[in-house]
Amino acid sequence: MIAMTKKILVSLGLGLFMLNVLAGSNDVQVIDPWVQAPPPNARVLAAYMQLKNTGAKPQIVTAVSSPVFDRAEIHQTVIQEDMTRMERRHELIIPPNATATLKPGGLHLMLIGPKKKLQPGDPVPITLTLKDGSALALTATVRAARMDAGGDRKNMDHSRHDSHAH
């Protein structure tokens, strides 16, 4: 079903975006990519998505870029001794027949130095470079955090509160 859809899109010549996706790794599907709507004057934004590897070998993301940001990194949010902080990862491994989930409070793409103001609904082009040298182009949409992300945030606030000395 998916293969058929792709073939039809290509035969219609539907733009560079789809072609770029197909020219990249056919084994990685990008599901629901979005960028969290930033507070005013934010210098870093987070992008989330699911990366589904339908192939039989691991797929490894080694670099991230976006034309509307100075640079981008792979980050993991970690909670250590009641402190929430972000660690940079140099690789994002998607095991065979598995899905890597990038979500608030966990793995994310850190978009650094926005070149323009972004608002909900704006498209954000992002390119993932895989270890095999192929590129995976996607377009994320800016939107406010989802309701189901609220639980994560509440936990983070709570842990921060606990870390205060009273």
Ligand SMILES: [Cu+2]
């Ligand atoms: Cu980060």
